[in-house]
Amino acid sequence: MSSTSLRSTTVTADPLKSGALTPEVPNTAAPQPGAGATEPHLRLEALTRRFGAGAVLAADHVSLTLPKGALLALLGPSGCGKTTTLRMIAGLERPDSGRVVVAGRDVTALPPHRRNMGVVFQSYALFPHMTAAANAAFGLEMRGLNRAERQARAAEALAMVGLEALADRKPRAMSGGQQQRVALARALAIRPDLLLLDEPLSALDAKLRDSVRDEIRSLQQRLGTTAVFVTHDQAEALAMADLVGVMNAGRLEQLATPEEIFERPATRFVATFVGRATRFAGRVEPGGVFRASGGGALQVRADMPEGPAEAFLRPHRVVFVPPGAAAPGDALALEARVTRRTYTGEAVAIESETAAGPLHAEFPAHHAAASLRPGDMARLAVRPADLRVFPA
Numbered sequence: 001m002s003s004t005s006l007r008s009t010t011v012t013a014d015p016l017k018s019g020a021l022t023p024e025v026p027n028t029a030a031p032q033p034g035a036g037a038t039e040p041h042l043r044l045e046a047l048t049r050r051f052g053a054g055a056v057l058a059a060d061h062v063s064l065t066l067p068k069g070a071l072l073a074l075l076g077p078s079g080c081g082k083t084t085t086l087r088m089i090a091g092l093e094r095p096d097s098g099r100v101v102v103a104g105r106d107v108t109a110l111p112p113h114r115r116n117m118g119v120v121f122q123s124y125a126l127f128p129h130m131t132a133a134a135n136a137a138f139g140l141e142m143r144g145l146n147r148a149e150r151q152a153r154a155a156e157a158l159a160m161v162g163l164e165a166l167a168d169r170k171p172r173a174m175s176g177g178q179q180q181r182v183a184l185a186r187a188l189a190i191r192p193d194l195l196l197l198d199e200p201l202s203a204l205d206a207k208l209r210d211s212v213r214d215e216i217r218s219l220q221q222r223l224g225t226t227a228v229f230v231t232h233d234q235a236e237a238l239a240m241a242d243l244v245g246v247m248n249a250g251r252l253e254q255l256a257t258p259e260e261i262f263e264r265p266a267t268r269f270v271a272t273f274v275g276r277a278t279r280f281a282g283r284v285e286p287g288g289v290f291r292a293s294g295g296g297a298l299q300v301r302a303d304m305p306e307g308p309a310e311a312f313l314r315p316h317r318v319v320f321v322p323p324g325a326a327a328p329g330d331a332l333a334l335e336a337r338v339t340r341r342t343y344t345g346e347a348v349a350i351e352s353e354t355a356a357g358p359l360h361a362e363f364p365a366h367h368a369a370a371s372l373r374p375g376d377m378a379r380l381a382v383r384p385a386d387l388r389v390f391p392a
């Protein structure tokens with residue numbers, strides 16, 4: 001495990017010096033916006049958990065900090081360790097090593113019910129024989145609240161999720177979205193220090209998912225509750241979160257704002273897992289020149305080590321050069337033969353073949369490039385500042 005800190009992935013004023021290169025990414029978060037000098041609300045310190053007699057490293061020195069009131073989405077493919085990390089925060093899983101600190105208090109050794117965290121799971125885990133109100137009140141009794149207080153809190157929580165009218169209904173007489181809102185009410189009724197959500201939308205159909213997603217986000221913001229949300233759905237993570245933590249094989253590869261994750265992925269994995277990208281194989285030559293295997297070279301960053309490399313480019317960063325016009329000064333113009341055009345309403349995706357390899361581009365539907373058709377030739381340009389280059 002490296003102890004070096006993440007290199008800044010901020011694009012410098014000099015476009016020739018852009019491009020991220022992170023040879024060794026420590027499993028530690030970059031500094032976060034808003035965290036400031038104050039104690040973060042949640043701090044994970046090198047949380048590690050193995051399973052199967054040590055064979056599976058489910059969480060590998062996961063470290064991060066989260067400011068109060070922020071929503072963190074843990075994003076990654078199946079089996080990357082998101083749930084294990086969440087369960088360690090909740091106290092449902094003991095870490096082999098590492099610490100969980102909430103508001104400056106080390107809670108690592110505390111059982112779940114002494115952490116004051118509200119947890120919402122994928123399956124709503126409601127008690128079928130109990131009403132919505134009784135389900136929402138579950139968890140309050142063991143916190144020593146009397147009956148009247150419990151009822152008041154449950155009613156308040158059901159009102160928060162807009163279900164006060166259904167307080168006497170049992171789960172089977174409710175829709176999936178309503179049941180998930182009862183589960184959310186139960187988690188909020190304890191007035192948690194931390195709200196933990198494990199794929200809470202995955203059992204809902206696509207339309208409901210969007211509305212429950214918006215409800216969770218606006219409620220979390222309105223209440224100022226700090227939250228950790230586990231998902232494998234990148235659109236969900238980018239749309240909901242203040243910070244996204246991308247996990248891969250037990251490691252936290254990058255922790256940053258959704259924009260930063262999308263525009264400036266810190267690792268190859270993040271560049272390929274989040275969003276679409278064109279991948280150029282090639283090598284970095286002396287002086288930080290990236291040369292694509294198929295041809296074409298761009299000055300990307302002077303301090304990059306030489307050797308085999310891959311460059312990633314987001315589709316919306318491709319520049320269309322109208323016939324007769326000049327490409328932007330520092331850009332590499334490629335002669336592209338359009339192979340496919342896909343209209344998606346707001347945008348048009350243009351697939352093409354170039355000397356540097358296949359290129360995926362995306363333009364707003366009203367853009368001049370949107371009229372390109374398969375078989376057309378076009379000049380498409382790549383600006384060095386838009387390439388993210390990593391050693392292969």
Ligand SMILES: Nc1ncnc2c1ncn2[C@@H]1O[C@H](COP(=O)(O)OP(=O)(O)OP(=O)(O)O)[C@@H](O)[C@H]1O
Nearest residue numbers: 051052056058077078079080081082083084085232
């Ligand atoms: N109780 C357990 N016993 C053995 N192996 C486990 C256990 N829990 C998790 N694992 C393994 O640890 C790894 C991480 O699992 P985890 O559930 O945290 O991943 P995940 O990212 O949440 O995946 P998913 O999105 O599929 O839920 C996987 O390889 C998984 O098989």
